[in-house]
Structures are given as structure tokens and as C-alpha cells.
Amino acid sequence: MEIHYDPQLVEETVFQELARRERLEDLDLVRRFRSESDAIYDSHGVGQREREFDRLHQTFFRLLGLDFSVRAILTEFAGIEDKIATVLIGKAFTERDEVAELSLDCRNVGVKIRPRRFLDRPVLLRQMRHELMHVSDMLAEEFAYTYEGSLQVSSPMEESIVRDRYGLIWDIHVDGRLARQGKDTVLGRDGRAREFGAVYAKIPAPQREAIFANLWQAESLTHHDILGMAHDVREVLARAGDALDDTAHEKILLSGSPCPLCRFPTYTWTEDLREQLPKDTLKLIQEDYPGWEPEEAACERCLEAYAVHAQQ
Ligand SMILES: [Zn+2]
Ligand SMILES: [Zn+2]
Known part of the structure; x- marks a missing residue:
């Protein structure tokens, strides 16, 4: 070499x-x-x-x-x-x-x-x-890295969110293993936990800490694991283990969670729909999705589509 x-x-x-x-x-x-x-x-x-x-x-x-x-x-x-x-x-x-x-x-x-x-x-x-x-x-064969020239996302903003999260989770995995080997690295547990907390601020602290501990202690995440978490926050939440039970049903509007209507990962949520949404639009959505309540929120695309529909 x-x-x-x-x-x-x-x-x-x-x-x-x-x-x-x-x-x-x-x-x-x-x-x-x-x-x-x-x-x-x-x-x-x-x-x-x-x-x-x-x-x-x-x-x-x-x-x-x-x-x-x-x-x-x-x-x-x-x-x-x-x-x-x-x-x-x-x-x-x-x-x-x-x-x-x-x-x-x-x-x-x-x-x-x-x-x-x-x-x-x-x-x-x-x-x-x-x-x-x-x-x-x-x-490393186990890591199964593949170069992702373009990600399966719908906008440059989503792409940069996914890439940033990928980098964050991979950094945690890198520094966690180095720390366990007793080697000095660029950022220790507390520093990485702060970075993680800033990006996943909407996850309640007990769950967030459990997820971070799981990632920090992981010995062998793969490229696929990390990319999955970067794309879909449900895969991040799944790492909370027992800590998730408390708030499993609590709605956490994280960017990247699926829209309850169309199921696409959603990066911009419109909240307070109970107040914000015109009654006729609300009615149209509930005709299509009988169990849906405005507190569950929806993505911008769905709301636009129903707003247009309501005017017809
Ligand atoms: Zn790095
Ligand atoms: Zn939607």
C-alpha cells in the first residue's frame, strides 16, 4: 500500500x-x-x-x-x-x-x-x-456497503435529511466501537448523544436515551440498517426496546414518519388541523379514512389534494 x-x-x-x-x-x-x-x-x-x-x-x-x-x-x-x-x-x-x-x-x-x-x-x-x-x-463484507448515488426520495430536502441522519447514526456507530476498544476518537458518548438529541428532539427523552444507548452499544450495524433508520423513523423507534411501551400510542410527529393517509414518509407536517382545516375538507378526508382524527395530522400533499377536491 x-x-x-x-x-x-x-x-x-x-x-x-x-x-x-x-x-x-x-x-x-x-x-x-x-x-x-x-x-x-x-x-x-x-x-x-x-x-x-x-x-x-x-x-x-x-x-x-x-x-x-x-x-x-x-x-x-x-x-x-x-x-x-x-x-x-x-x-x-x-x-x-x-x-x-x-x-x-x-x-x-x-x-x-x-x-x-x-x-x-x-x-x-x-x-x-x-x-x-x-x-x-x-x-468489510458484513457491513455490506453500497454506494447510493441517488436515494429513493422525492425532493432534495428529503435527500439531505436522509444523508445527514445516515451520517449521524454511522458516526455514533463508529465512535461507540472505538470507545469500547479504549481508543481516542473525535467525539465521545456525551457529544454524540447531544447530536442525536438535537436531530431527534421530538422523541421523548426516555425513549431517545434508550435508542441512543442501543446504537452506541451496537457492535455490528450494517449499511442497510443505518440507511433504513435514516429513511424511516419507525426503524429508529424500534430500537427503544422496552422503553417504547410507555408512549407507543402517543403520536410523535417526526419528520420522516409516514403520513397516516398516504403512508409516504413525511418531512413537513401540518399540525393543529382541528383548527386549521376547513370543515368540508375535514369531512372529505374522514369519508375516505373513517378512523382518522385531525390530531394524527397529515402530509402537505394529501391536504392539498383534499383542499382541491373540496373546492370542486
Ligand atoms: Zn464520521
Ligand atoms: Zn399523505
Whole structure:
């Protein structure tokens, strides 16, 4: 397995690390870099300089120990070392860009990291470990990862909700296992529980905590399990186990729950229908769905259709 670093990432990281050492008056490598850099100016023409500088930056990237973290973390993932031909480390511009990806043929891994991460080794180690755990899942047969180019959803908003939830649940699964292995990761139990609570705020606390505990402790969720939960909140609620009994019949209007009329996952609920809905529309719905009460709510599409129908 080969590890390649993007030259721009290498250059920026080397300069930032040299500047840091200069501030600490740790000058050995700073002086050596300057003299080797001057030598390139003196002995190469403009055309050749760029290649020589790239080589100089690569050399100092190693001398400064900046290649340590990636190599160290890769040794924790035997599955990746065996299956992957190349790991390409690229430059991320924002925190959101800092992700790992697997090529479609599953032979190459790309990881993007911001240059300044390299200056803080414990942080970089945690970040790399978390990202490579995602990659390791993607490569594991049991996880059964498939690339989902397009999801079965009806709007870009639903798509982004499903993708965000998928990411959230997968992150919980990644960090839960790492924590049990006694390894440092990007966010611990409390931090992930807060993220989960923010997204599933409408689930009452006792059930939400039971669901979170179930996900955090899970040893082997699959791609299919996680995607199912991301699409359908009933699959999330099913993980509450015994805690669900108390409020099993309580109506929880979560985005992604099925509309009681058309059964499609619903992302925008119209509430207070008892007050909001014209009487003739209400009557039409109850003719079609005799057991339905306005407190159960309905999706926008159904309400529009019945509103149109009522005017005819
Ligand atoms: Zn993650
Ligand atoms: Zn509906």
C-alpha cells in the first residue's frame, strides 16, 4: 500500500510546522530548510525549481515527523492495509470537507485534512482513526456497503435529511466501537448523544436515551440498517426496546414518519388541523379514512389534494 500526499498540503504543512518551531526557537530544521531552499534558487532555473521545491517539501514533511500520524493509524486497520493499493491524503479547506472516501473499485482511499491538523498530533490521530473506521466499514463484507448515488426520495430536502441522519447514526456507530476498544476518537458518548438529541428532539427523552444507548452499544450495524433508520423513523423507534411501551400510542410527529393517509414518509407536517382545516375538507378526508382524527395530522400533499377536491 502506498501513501501519497497532495503537494499543496505538504507545502503548507511544512511551512506551518517550521513557523511553529521557529516560535519555539527549535531552529535546527528551520536553518537546514533555509539553506537547502537557497541552494535550489542558486542552482536551478525557473523551470526546474518547482519540482525541486516539491521534493524539498516532501523531504522535510518526513524530517519534521508530519507523516507519522497517517502511517500510525493505518497500522490499526489491517483490513485497509490488505485491500487498498493507494491512500491519497489531500487538502481540506473546511472542517466539513474533512472526510475519507473509497474509490468505486474499492482499491483507493482518499482522505482530506486541513493542513493545520498536522500540527496537533493527538487531534490528527483521532480524526484519522475516526475516518479510517468509516473506510474499514465500507470494506468489510458484513457491513455490506453500497454506494447510493441517488436515494429513493422525492425532493432534495428529503435527500439531505436522509444523508445527514445516515451520517449521524454511522458516526455514533463508529465512535461507540472505538470507545469500547479504549481508543481516542473525535467525539465521545456525551457529544454524540447531544447530536442525536438535537436531530431527534421530538422523541421523548426516555425513549431517545434508550435508542441512543442501543446504537452506541451496537457492535455490528450494517449499511442497510443505518440507511433504513435514516429513511424511516419507525426503524429508529424500534430500537427503544422496552422503553417504547410507555408512549407507543402517543403520536410523535417526526419528520420522516409516514403520513397516516398516504403512508409516504413525511418531512413537513401540518399540525393543529382541528383548527386549521376547513370543515368540508375535514369531512372529505374522514369519508375516505373513517378512523382518522385531525390530531394524527397529515402530509402537505394529501391536504392539498383534499383542499382541491373540496373546492370542486
Ligand atoms: Zn464520521
Ligand atoms: Zn399523505
